[in-house]
Amino acid sequence: MSLNDLTALELSKKIKDKEVSVKEAVLASFEQIEKYDEQLNCYVTTLKEDALKRSEEVQKRIDNNELTGLLAGVPIAVKDNICTKDVLTTCSSKILENYYPTFSATAVENIEKEGMIVLGKTNMDEFAMGSTTETSHYGITRNPWNTDRVPGGSSGGSCAAVAAAECFTALGSDTGGSIRQPSSFCGVTGMKPTYGTVSRYGLIAYGSSLDQIGPVGKNVADVAALADVISSYDKKDSTSVKREYAFYDSINEDIKGLKIGIPRDYFSEGLNEEVKQAVMNSVKELEKCGAIVEEFDLSLVDYAIPAYYVIASAEASSNLSRFDGVKYGFRAPEYEGLHNMYKKTRSEGFGSEVKRRIMLGSFVLSSGYYDAYYLKALRTKALIKESYDKAFAKYDVIIGPAAPTTALKIGESLSDPIKMYLGDIYTVSANLAGLPGISVPVGLDKAGLPIGVQILGDCFKENNILKTAKKIEEIAAFGKCQIAGR
Amino acid sequence: MANVISDETIEYVGILAKLELSGEEKEKAKKDMESMLDYVDKLNELDTEGVEPMSHVFKVNNVFREDVVTNEDTHELILKNAPQQKENQFKVPKTFD
Amino acid sequence: MEKEYETVIGLEVHVELATKTKIFCSCSTEFGGAPNTHTCPVCTGMPGSLPVLNRQVVEYAIAVGLATNCDITQYCKFDRKNYFYPDNPQNYQISQLYLPICRNGHVEIEVNGSKKNVGIHEIHMEEDAGKLIHDEWEDCTLVDYNRSGVPLIEIVSEPDMRNAEEVIAYLEKLRTTIQYLGASDCKLQEGSMRADVNLSVREVGSDKFGTRTEMKNLNSFKAIARAIKGERERQIELIEEGKKVVQETRRWDDNKEYSYAMRSKEDAQDYRYFPEPDLVPIFIDSDWLKRVKAAQPELREEKLLRYEKEYDIPRDDALIITESRKMADIFEETTKLCGDAKKTANWLIGETMRLVKENEMDVADISFSPENLAKLIKIVSKGEINNIVAKEVFEEIFKNDIDPEKYVEEKGLKSVNDEGTLKEVIQKIVDENPKSVEDYKNGKKKAIGFLVGQTMKAMKGKADPAAVNKILGEILNAV
Ligand SMILES: [Mg+2]
Numbered sequence A: 001m002s003l004n005d006l007t008a009l010e011l012s013k014k015i016k017d018k019e020v021s022v023k024e025a026v027l028a029s030f031e032q033i034e035k036y037d038e039q040l041n042c043y044v045t046t047l048k049e050d051a052l053k054r055s056e057e058v059q060k061r062i063d064n065n066e067l068t069g070l071l072a073g074v075p076i077a078v079k080d081n082i083c084t085k086d087v088l089t090t091c092s093s094k095i096l097e098n099y100y101p102t103f104s105a106t107a108v109e110n111i112e113k114e115g116m117i118v119l120g121k122t123n124m125d126e127f128a129m130g131s132t133t134e135t136s137h138y139g140i141t142r143n144p145w146n147t148d149r150v151p152g153g154s155s156g157g158s159c160a161a162v163a164a165a166e167c168f169t170a171l172g173s174d175t176g177g178s179i180r181q182p183s184s185f186c187g188v189t190g191m192k193p194t195y196g197t198v199s200r201y202g203l204i205a206y207g208s209s210l211d212q213i214g215p216v217g218k219n220v221a222d223v224a225a226l227a228d229v230i231s232s233y234d235k236k237d238s239t240s241v242k243r244e245y246a247f248y249d250s251i252n253e254d255i256k257g258l259k260i261g262i263p264r265d266y267f268s269e270g271l272n273e274e275v276k277q278a279v280m281n282s283v284k285e286l287e288k289c290g291a292i293v294e295e296f297d298l299s300l301v302d303y304a305i306p307a308y309y310v311i312a313s314a315e316a317s318s319n320l321s322r323f324d325g326v327k328y329g330f331r332a333p334e335y336e337g338l339h340n341m342y343k344k345t346r347s348e349g350f351g352s353e354v355k356r357r358i359m360l361g362s363f364v365l366s367s368g369y370y371d372a373y374y375l376k377a378l379r380t381k382a383l384i385k386e387s388y389d390k391a392f393a394k395y396d397v398i399i400g401p402a403a404p405t406t407a408l409k410i411g412e413s414l415s416d417p418i419k420m421y422l423g424d425i426y427t428v429s430a431n432l433a434g435l436p437g438i439s440v441p442v443g444l445d446k447a448g449l450p451i452g453v454q455i456l457g458d459c460f461k462e463n464n465i466l467k468t469a470k471k472i473e474e475i476a477a478f479g480k481c482q483i484a485g486r
Numbered sequence B: 001m002a003n004v005i006s007d008e009t010i011e012y013v014g015i016l017a018k019l020e021l022s023g024e025e026k027e028k029a030k031k032d033m034e035s036m037l038d039y040v041d042k043l044n045e046l047d048t049e050g051v052e053p054m055s056h057v058f059k060v061n062n063v064f065r066e067d068v069v070t071n072e073d074t075h076e077l078i079l080k081n082a083p084q085q086k087e088n089q090f091k092v093p094k095t096f097d
Numbered sequence C: 001m002e003k004e005y006e007t008v009i010g011l012e013v014h015v016e017l018a019t020k021t022k023i024f025c026s027c028s029t030e031f032g033g034a035p036n037t038h039t040c041p042v043c044t045g046m047p048g049s050l051p052v053l054n055r056q057v058v059e060y061a062i063a064v065g066l067a068t069n070c071d072i073t074q075y076c077k078f079d080r081k082n083y084f085y086p087d088n089p090q091n092y093q094i095s096q097l098y099l100p101i102c103r104n105g106h107v108e109i110e111v112n113g114s115k116k117n118v119g120i121h122e123i124h125m126e127e128d129a130g131k132l133i134h135d136e137w138e139d140c141t142l143v144d145y146n147r148s149g150v151p152l153i154e155i156v157s158e159p160d161m162r163n164a165e166e167v168i169a170y171l172e173k174l175r176t177t178i179q180y181l182g183a184s185d186c187k188l189q190e191g192s193m194r195a196d197v198n199l200s201v202r203e204v205g206s207d208k209f210g211t212r213t214e215m216k217n218l219n220s221f222k223a224i225a226r227a228i229k230g231e232r233e234r235q236i237e238l239i240e241e242g243k244k245v246v247q248e249t250r251r252w253d254d255n256k257e258y259s260y261a262m263r264s265k266e267d268a269q270d271y272r273y274f275p276e277p278d279l280v281p282i283f284i285d286s287d288w289l290k291r292v293k294a295a296q297p298e299l300r301e302e303k304l305l306r307y308e309k310e311y312d313i314p315r316d317d318a319l320i321i322t323e324s325r326k327m328a329d330i331f332e333e334t335t336k337l338c339g340d341a342k343k344t345a346n347w348l349i350g351e352t353m354r355l356v357k358e359n360e361m362d363v364a365d366i367s368f369s370p371e372n373l374a375k376l377i378k379i380v381s382k383g384e385i386n387n388i389v390a391k392e393v394f395e396e397i398f399k400n401d402i403d404p405e406k407y408v409e410e411k412g413l414k415s416v417n418d419e420g421t422l423k424e425v426i427q428k429i430v431d432e433n434p435k436s437v438e439d440y441k442n443g444k445k446k447a448i449g450f451l452v453g454q455t456m457k458a459m460k461g462k463a464d465p466a467a468v469n470k471i472l473g474e475i476l477n478a479v
């Protein structure tokens, strides 16, 4: 068994037991990167030299018993919209092609405190706007299971890197499903914690009221442990919330008596039959383990995506206005006067999907349309939140698919934006309502592509979704990715 | 009811968003926006009368900083990424007539 | 027949709050640092940075709201105002539109003896922008973000004013009130208080408002008065010519005494406000309100009433002293130390104000301590120095806050009361000026003044005038 087959927790234990050195772990990851990343393109930036240097420091501190955390010494990949001090951070956009943040995100500080080692920055849809990692300025990322397929998005680089063992674990971000959907496509486990659990300080904002950093890992235990590492109450983020318990401690809790709600609306038209069967099978298995399963009508499912796109685009149009060629990043080489400089810089610096959302966002906030679109979306959000509150009064978790299909063919969804947006139908409402959600792989379809199950919990109830995910994982015994073309 | 986005509207949104679209891009943007808005109009099926718009999910209030200076002079770091600078200031095309 | 027009004026006043740090980050608000030295990722709009609200800003805003009779919004929020301009690093300003912190207030003003209320529509909190400097050499603009994120309150009045006098009275009222609260130093020249004037005209008797314009760049009361006159005339002229007044923002040029439209086709004036997602709402409960109320210092009106009762000084003097809290504080402190309100008032109204004007200073910049003024008043009363010397000593106190006792001692400025010395000097003067003595004897009592003057001159001003008068009288009577 190669080093790269270890989970993050197994690796850290072996490092602490002196069976493996931190440096060996880092080198093993880079061996994999060097072998596959030219084809897969999971990374925008790799940091081999830095990582090797840091592995020595970390080794010393582990040897001195200064670093004793569950994930000490583990190599990790960080999505490229999370700021890393003095390390290129691009959001996969041309407009940040030369941006070196002067500070690290709180989540990055937390993984460094744990003694984890950042291998590099992973590819994503530009500014996290997309579900396929095809809108990156730095080329598409391919799905390791089948390189003709997309890895999903926007955290496609992070999820593909975990699947391809180009890292042991990774950070992603989730605004409308951007961790859960690519986790499902890549056959890895990814969680979006409750809004506010992981500080957004240093996460380059897309939709501020929806964005959340989260862990991606090879299994539920790794994800829970990494969630513990990155979560912290942060005075620099006004929307940060205090957390009451350790996620890792909850994964082995019994699920006997757990009340599971199955939203009928998630299993209607548009859902791929194989995905549907896989999800239903795992629910049946959970029932056998003592869970109580009940179908119910969640309602409002069809309104989540339009509400989401209005809110996310509106916030994005404002969040992305700071990219103007004045303080950092790309500035167009030729322009006449200030306003022309703004226009040229932004028109040349942003890709078409980003421009599309900025335009939509500017429009829905503009005078005369604010009430009809933006306020309407916020009211819809309130109703959606209410319908989840009702559901969670009855159920501990809600289970459904993470995405309507398995990984799509490259180029398939880009032509029709609405169709692409519909791919987020099961994930966006968790962001609107601030809920935690996790995607865990349960099997492969006939084409050999991974299928993910999504478990949603009430706010702050990560423990419920983690223990359910852990049980599903045990039942499914999902294998590791055989990288295509190996 | 299908939305129709006029040339003026696209032009206007371009001014707001500081985006300059080529003729072809403009046509595409119009179509995209029309179909997005048609789709978003689905929200009109919902009766939201009397529903309070929800901007923040949690009822967290009153998160404050105390009024104490803790930041030091970091102008070199701040200016490090500037596309153009002069005498420790960001340099931009003139704003005065 | 000539039509008569009425001017309708409302004001938007921006006041820089006296916090130590900026509104959303821990950078200093200190004035005059080298460019960009008071900046951080938050106030330069670095990607990934997030704002955190300074509690003191809310406290000040509530205090100003209460002092201007506003309702305090229990549940208020920040909104984003979106527009592109390089002084604004995020290209949006965090401000308040939908739920401003204070609403429905008013202040009372007095012009030519008649009182009236000016309504306050709202007061909201927001962040200031950076500074743009035109670089002549390269014909470009340079941006300094030291002021970016400095906390402001914007006080929006109702269109209740009708002329420049009322506008200035309103501004002075706001200024003293806010200074008394310690919420800002409100210096117009330095820009810590800025007023934008919304003005329209209408025929007398009409109850409909005309189209208004907004004038910016007014940095003195004089400029405001001229701008009001100029804009009124411009609008009347347009109307008389049958043209329309365009609703727009205009920049007042005080040298040319004319306002210019600031509109550009690149600015749509569509700010796309929406609730700021990075900040949580503010909930102001009754306890908080009570605390701010309890901490509110005595304001000017209350002081005026108390001064009349407690100190028995004329209202006109009390008005001058209470014009700023700084002056009132010095007055009260000094009076407490020396026990003489009248003399204290005289020093402040006379010499202090003279020196403030002479040095083109603001009363807020007065730096001498009440202790030293009180000492001075005491040694003058004791006759240790005379008034002429006292004025000299006061200039030193005003400039360098010296201890007058030590100063007088060191410089040997004490009045000479010693009869022997004085007699000798006076005898000599009397001997040298027989003509004056004769005049005096002939009933020209004025001549004594000349002799006193000569004596003081001979004593280099250090003689006690009372003693000189007494001895001179004795000698002359003896002649
Ligand atoms: Mg304002």
Ligand SMILES: [Zn+2]
Residues within 6 Å of the ligand: B071, C022, C025, C026, C027, C038, C039, C040, C041, C042, C043, C044, C149
């Ligand atoms: Zn700052």
